[in-house]
Amino acid sequence: MPDFDYDLFVIGAGSGGTRAARVAAAHGAKVAVAEEYRVGGTCVIRGCVPKKLLVYGAHFAEDLKDARRFGWMVPEDLQFDWQCLRENVMAEVDRINQAYTNTLKTNGAEIIEQRTTVSGPNEVTLADGTKKTAKTILVAVGAHPQIPHCEGHEHGITSNEAFNLDGIPKRILIAGAGYIANEFAGIFHQFGAHVILMNRTKDILRGYDLAIRDRLLQISMMKGLEFRFDATFEKIVKLDDGCLEVHMSGHDPAVVDLVMFATGRIPNTKGLGLESAGVEMTERGAIKVDDDNRSTCPSIYAVGDVTDRIQLTPIAIREGQAFADNLFGKGGGKVDYACIPSAVFSHPPLAGVGLTESQARQKFGSVRVYSSDFRPMKNVLAGRDERALYKMVCDGETDRVLGIHMIGPDVPEIIQAAAVAVKAGLTKTQFDATVALHPTMAEELVLLK
Structure with a gap:
């Protein structure tokens, strides 16, 4: 057997990558992890975690206004300190980054703080030229924001830079209509910016239930967000006063202070040297893998966004766990990609699990849809017209719940428990037989008509 520097x-x-390295090391493997920036990746450093903290901060804008109806003497001239929030969020990112680092070290994994490329089936090359060998190589380099190719695109930013702005722009144009675009649209709007959402089609949040995303669109427009549909970039011009003039198809130019691209994410495989080991990739640069996360090179595996299967942090974690258990543990690790719950932390948030109504009708033909369209109790007393919408999609023959889709306060928290029921194949009758917990938002799930 060849003598390698590392098992993994x-x-x-x-x-x-962190989950795979930690678990493999705990199983007794000799493990090294190379990271060119900071331990934690997109989710911890420039994604889910700091974004959710900004979402919390943005919610106070409406909560403080609503508080007056609940008897709190909130002054009219409230001031928001972006620098304070930004620094506190970055401090929390630093804390989690250190926690991730400590976890790897505690479990015996070596951390190499250098960019590393693949230079053979069992060899990698560090940025300083050092070569290391390993019996198995795992690629878990994630993805990066896609930037449209148009004149002046260098004047825009992506979600990566949004967390470190010096201040909140008065006017911002966000390109895209997925979860990143809608989440940051809500954040910037609540912080006082005028937001324009620009999209190349008429649809937002493709893949979510139509009625739910239509409700978000209605509420967003009611709040003052501006939408430019069927629009593609022609050019972005920086004016003498520093503002950006965005020219787009089908619409008049928009003059804003900031342009943010939220138009998808591309796997980080460029320049990684994977071709040297015979690793095949898709047209988008994603690593092709089988059900065990193995690439076309038997000694090289890949997990997470770099495979471009489902770009979600919990999926990457499960793939990393399964990989490590299968190669260094007792085996048997498989990731089930069915019934994955997801949420958009917009204002208000939406969430879903299972089949949408359209998908269910295409697959099963006969379906029954139950819904509840209501004003949350908090909104009623606050004098806010914003309504929540819950939908349950069931098989018309068996009564089995095929999907649950929601928009309203706290629905991401509710959908996690609801996802267990959908995954377990429970029926509408079983939901109906469950006593409601009153008064709550979640009780609507067992009262749907």
Whole structure:
């Protein structure tokens, strides 16, 4: 048997790579993890975690206004300190980054703080030229924001830079209509910016239930967000006063202070040297893998966003766990990609699990849809017209719940428990037989008509 420097060499210390390295090391493998930036990856450093903290901060804008109806003497001239929030969020990112680092070290994994590329089936090359060998190489380098190719695109930013702005722009144009675009649209709007959402089609949040995303669109427009549909970039011009003039198809130019691209994410495989080991990739640069996360090179595996299967942190973590258990543990690790719950932390948030109404009708033909369209109790007393909408999609023949889709306060928290029921194949009758917990938002799930 060849003598390798490591049993496992992981390139990328994001959610998937960190989990795989930690578990493999705990199983007794000699593990090294290479990370060119910071341990934690997109989710911890420039994604889910700091974004959710900004969402919390943005919610106070409406909560403080509503508080007056609940008897709190909130002054009219409230001031928001962006620098304070930004620094506190970055401090929390630093804390979690250190926690991830300590976890790897505690479990015996070596951390190499250098960019690393693949230079053979069992060899990697560090940025300083050092070469290391490993019996198995795991690529977990994630993805990066896609930037449209248009004149002046260098004047825009992505979600990566949004967390470190010097201040909140008065006017911002966000390109895209997925979860990143809608989440940051809500954040910037609540912080006082005028937000324009620009999208190349008429649809927002494709993949979510139509009625739910239509409700978000209605509420967003009611709040003052501006939408430019069927629009593509022509050019972005920086004016003498520093403002940006965005020219787009089908619409008049928009003059804003900031342009943010939220138009998808591309796997980070460029320049990684994977071709040297015979690793095949898709047209988008994603690593092709089988059900066990193995690439076309038998000694090289990949997990997480770099495979472009489902770009979600919990999926990367599960893939990393399964990989490590299968290669260094007792085996049997498989990731089930069915019934994955997801949420958009917009204002208000939406969430879903299972089949949408359209998907269910295409697959099963006969379906029954139950819904509740209501004003949350808090909104009623606050004098806010914003309504929540819950939908349950069931098989018309068996009564089995095929999907649950929601928009309203706290629905991401509710959908996690509801996802267990959908995954377990429970029926509408079983939901109906469950006593409601009153008064709550979640009780609507067992009262749907």
